Amino acid sequence: MTAPLHVSRRSLVGGGLALMVGVPFRRAALAQGITPPAVKPGLPGSLKQAPRIDAWIQIGSDGSVTVLTGKAELGQGLKTAILQVAAEELSLAPAALRLVTADSDLTPNEGYTAGSHSMQDSATAIRHAAAGARALLIAAAGRRWGIDPAGIACAGGLVTAPDGRRLTLADLVEAVEPGAEATGQVPLRDPAAHTVVGRSLPRVDIPGKVAGGAAYLQDIRAPRMVHARIVRPPRYGARLVALDTASVAGGPGVIGIHRDGDFLAVLAGREYDAVRAMRALEKAARWEGGTPLPDPRTLFESLEGYPAERTVIHQTGQGAPAGAGRSVSARYRRHYQMHGSIGPSCALAEFDGTRLTVWSHAQGMFPLRKAIAELLSLPEEKVRCIHAEGSGCYGHNGADDAAGDAALLAVAMPGRPVRVQYTREQEHLWEPYGGAxxxxxxxxxxxxxxxxxxxxxxxxxxxLTRPGGAGQLLSARLLAKPFTEPPPKALPQPEGGxxxxxxxxxxxxxxxxxxxxxxxxxxxxxxxxxxxxxxxxxxxxxxxxxxxxxxxxxxxxxxxxxxxxxxxxxxxxxxxxxxxxxxxxxxxxxxxxxxxxxxxxxxxxxxxxxxxxxxxxxxxxxxxxxxxxxxxxxxxxxxxxxxxxxxxxxxxxxxxxxxxxxxxxxxxxxxxxxxxxxxxxxxxxxxxxxxxxxxxxxxxxxxxxxxxxxxxxxxxxxxxxxxxxxxxxxxxxxxxxxxxxx
Amino acid sequence: MTGSIALSVNGRRHMVEAAPETPLLYVLRDDLGLNGAKFGCGLGQCGACTVVVDGRAVLSCLLPVAALEGRAITTVEGLGTPERPGLLQQAFIAENAAQCGYCIAGMVMRAHALLDRNPDPTEAEIRAAMAGNLCRCGTHRRILAAIRRAASSRKGDRAGTPPPATGAGQGQGQGQGHGAAGATAGRVRS
CATH class of the missing domain: 3.30.365.10 (Aldehyde oxidase/xanthine dehydrogenase, molybdopterin binding domain)
Structure with a gap:
């Protein structure tokens, strides 16, 4: 047998960050939770939540520059665009920058990567933070040289005085004012002079994706990793009434069967053994009951029959009488539709006995951390959620649920990374749809x-039934001591739901x-x-x-x-x-x-x-x-x-x-x-x-x-x-x- | 029961220990550590797992590994690397032919088999050949453009003329001036 190619997880996490000295930002200063509260409401973009420059731009003792975003690459080209924005303001080549995306230990909390907010919120923050970082470097050089910073240039990783003296970023790191906050007032580069922004830089992630690079969460192969497969109820609300585990537990390669209420999983050292065991376990489980669905022929009549809370969201001209004319009316309807990600959801989790690390392709690492911490009764600081790319999601698909499942199984097997991979059918049947x-x-x-x-x-x-709480994770609702799904909420205007x-x-x-x-x-x-x-x-x-x-x-x-x-x-x-x-x-x-x-x-x-x-x-x-x-x-x-x-x-x-x-x-x-x-x-x-x-x-x-x-x-x-x-x-x-x- | 199976993948011979009915996909990903072929459905419906066997595009999520002894298996790793992409991969990079990219390795392999069989396919032939591979991001037109680009590059190679440079059309600011606000500053044709 050939040796499996183990991709170091550190290569995905970015172990080099440990070398970063510069000005480590205080994570405590960052807001935690689903919707991070604004601490500096007047600042542009997500600087409102995380005003410190070093939350977004860090300069290592070697002069390397790292850009941090709380948003995630979902296939929308976020990594490339963020690098372009930062490179423009720093006058560096995009390839000279390192980028860290959503990681609850490392990056600012920017909630979910959703609602077309990434450029508005994150790129705007990074643009101003990068301009602020450039100003800090120039100010530090001015102090060093004892000259007016106004004539100092910063480009290509060099800070240059009018007389030609030069310092590298590494030379200046220790002299940079620690903990400085962005003001949003530092002049940005003139759009007319842009050399990186506004250009079609090729996507930085595509070469790996077309040539078998380790580009996805699915490509992480951790040492001693266990493959888990889930067995779901046959319909919403069905209960597991009988389970014959004996026939499955002895199957080839099976490490264990995990059951907690109606949450059922099988674990194996080899992936296909887990697949076979899952199929056997499906046959060995007997489910009863379940919640009937509406008759699809009268779906919209059902929808009309449910109680509704009315909010008048806009009203104008009501004081004047309606003009005379031809009255026209029409009714439009939409059936349930699904995200239909090409890759069914996947997650990886590892519990070292104290701390849980979860790799997920979900859209919000901080909200996911909160949900998983509640699910496992762990303090939030004992849970780290790291975004790793998956298949395109287009919203809230099964990714959060898979992360919750991996977390549940990882704490049951401390020291062994647990990889959960949903089946096509599980993704189709259990993902949350776009509503009728x-x-x-x-x-x-x-x-x-x-x-x-x-x-x-x-x-x-x-x-919006995204996690924020454990009750929004599917399996949390199936446990012997189940979490309850919180009542749904309407998203308020002006964005609306x-x-x-x-x-x-x-x-x-x-x-x-x-x-x-x-x-x-x-x-x-x-x-x-x-x-x-x-x-x-x-x-x-x-x-x-x-x-x-x-x-x-x-x-x-x-x-x-x-x-x-x-x-x-x-x-x-x-x-x-x-x-x-x-x-x-x-x-x-x-x-x-x-x-x-x-x-x-x-x-x-x-x-x-x-x-x-x-x-x-x-x-x-x-x-x-x-x-x-x-x-x-x-x-x-x-x-x-x-x-x-x-x-x-x-x-x-x-x-x-x-x-x-x-x-x-x-x-x-x-x-x-x-x-x-x-x-x-x-x-x-x-x-x-x-x-x-x-x-x-x-x-x-x-x-x-x-x-x-x-x-x-x-x-x-x-x-x-x-x-x-x-x-x-x-x-x-x-x-x-x-x-x-x- | 598990047994030793000799596989030829990307020109290299491997001995793998696997149950004979194990789908090739799991052997490629887990035993050989190859990232290209993806698990998409396990049902032969989406094409994310597409690889080439003896010149034909096949769905590795369905093919039992025991059926592949002695046959030449090519995965996307066999066409190039992220650092030194092959001609078809270069075309996908040049056309930005991936959004999430989860389907893309399968697309590349389906296209590879097509161009080997039919070096100068018509648009309709490309679409028909690719019909079994699903993309959810809506990258289809970029993928079609990448396949056309690769086909014309191959033609250029055969004619002894240099293929178009990688990244042509991706150059800095091509067609993307910054005119006065309100004007149509950029024009992008697909």
């Missing part, structure tokens, strides 16, 4: 062809918008990329087209007539121009347009699409798409382009193909054959991304701007191609071109 939703829109169209009144209500379950983007950005003289928050969760739900914005933008942008049609106005002109926001107008104009809006298309073809500003406070996107609908079976194909986006200052143009391309294609898949199948007995979408997603032949022939760069403007984030507009544009294009207005996601025209009942 209903949006009701009503408007009055005045005689002048303008919207005179707007009334909108969106009914939704929560979009189910009501994210429920308020149109259009100019409406009179409007009333309500969020009906449903606490019932017959299917497990949580954050799926863009949350309720996907549904609300689909509904609003479909409805805007319905109104434009009623008014007899071109949909793009109708949008522009109701939008005074100049950046919004710019993306609409750019998309329409690049697409060639208004040109006729062939038979069986249709075009559609949609626009939104994500959360009404982040990135702008306008999308135009052309679809072909097959008359014989109603199959829709997205043929061509143009997206114009404004995400503030662009750090990496190709990175933004890739996020938009990915967003369009993923949202196309959600919009045309995806809904979670279930019946009262349980979930039926257990693999890729029962939950089909887009494949290569389905992706558009052409997909143009127009980037409207805004140098000097705040970063707005690109990861979630395209989803809602893609759905809206597709619905509008199907209407244009077939004459049928589809209001349910996924969009499935029937063979006659009529809307099929779902």
């Amino acid at each position: 939703m209903i949006a009701d829109a009503r408007a009055v169209l005045g005689a002048d062809g303008r919207i005179a009144d707007w009334d909108y209500a969106v009914r939704s379950p929560t979009h 189910g009501d994210r983007n429920a308020i149109p950005l259009y100019d409406l003289p009179r409007a009333r918008i309500a969020h009906d928050f449903v606490k019932a969760m017959p299917l497990r739900v949580s954050a799926l990329r863009s949350l309720g914005a996907f549904v609300n933008v689909f509904a609003i942008e479909s409805f805007i087209d319905e109104l434009a049609e009623t008014a007899g106005t071109d949909p793009v002109a109708f949008r522009l007539a109701h939008l005074s926001d100049s950046r919004g107008r710019a993306v609409i104009a750019a998309a329409a121009e690049r697409f060639g809006w208004g040109k006729p298309v062939g038979r069986g073809r249709g075009v559609g347009f949609a626009f939104a500003r994500y959360k009404n406070l982040a990135g702008f996107a306008a999308i135009a699409v052309e679809v072909a609908v097959a008359p014989e079976d109603g199959t829709v194909r997205l043929v061509r798409a143009v997206a114009a986006v404004d995400v503030g200052e662009i750090v990496n143009p190709h990175g933004v382009r890739d996020q938009i391309e990915g967003g369009v294609i993923q949202a196309m898949s959600w919009s045309l193909y995806e809904s979670v199948a279930f019946d009262p007995e349980g979930l039926r979408s257990r693999d890729w054959s029962t939950y089909p997603i887009a494949r290569f032949p389905d992706v558009p022939d052409s997909l143009d991304v127009v980037l409207l760069d805004r140098p000097g403007q705040p970063f707005l984030g690109a990861g979630e701007v395209a989803q809602g507009p893609t759905a809206g544009a597709l619905g509008n294009a199907i209407r244009s191609a077939t004459g049928v207005r589809l209001r349910d996601l996924p969009l499935r025209p029937g063979p006659t071109g009529g809307a099929a009942s779902l």
